[in-house]
Amino acid sequence: MDWVEDRETIGLALDQSLELTVRAPMSATLADVEDVLESRREWLLEKLYGLAEQAEPPYPKEFLSGEKLPYRGREYHLDVVEADVPEPHLSFDGTEFTLCVHGRDAAADHVSVRRKRQAVVDWYVRRAAAELPARSPRFESQLGLADVSIEIEVGTLDGRWGEYDDGIVRLHWRLLLAPVRIHAYVLVHELAHAVHDDHSDAFWNTVGTVIPDYEDSREWLRLNGNTLRI
Known part of the structure; x- marks a missing residue:
């Protein structure tokens, strides 16, 4: 566990190597941290279980014939x-x-x-x-966004497969390694943020109108996202 003193409240973060980072103010005591750890016990257990389930990244390639x-x-x-x-x-x-x-x-x-x-x-x-932006117009129409100005950008995102920001949907290029249904899920997920800011029930209902089995795609990404590497 790594303890970083750089914030006003106590926060927890668990990375893919299962290392726990605690960020706390200088005034926080060990007892304060223990109280937070105890209150987040269920979250920690669920997070640990989920990360342990994730597939390992592929072995680095040498880019030789036969790979x-x-x-x-x-x-x-x-x-x-x-x-x-x-x-x-x-x-x-x-x-x-x-x-x-x-x-x-x-x-x-x-x-x-x-x-x-x-x-x-x-x-x-x-x-x-x-490829990825070309799929957007159909989904925009299904979500009732035909009259909304949406721009699709593709690049490298830090720790995310997609994001929505003021009419711009950004998608990670590594999505192209995943099955087509995963492209659709991430694109619809981000487009739905043009209607809903947060991940409320209304947001997920909107996603579900276009991707009824979105939970399967979300779970696939959780388990297999680490394998989408070159």
């Missing part, structure tokens, strides 16, 4: 070929990924792996930026 890359919930074979290219470049033909590399990047040393990984990530970011 597989995830896309829309499926795994596809990766073929690495040497070509006259200045930088590694990834392409996908619907059945297989091909990573073209210069001879100097064919090995699995640290620099080559980093360069190949960047090319792979760049492909996913471009693909996500093309």
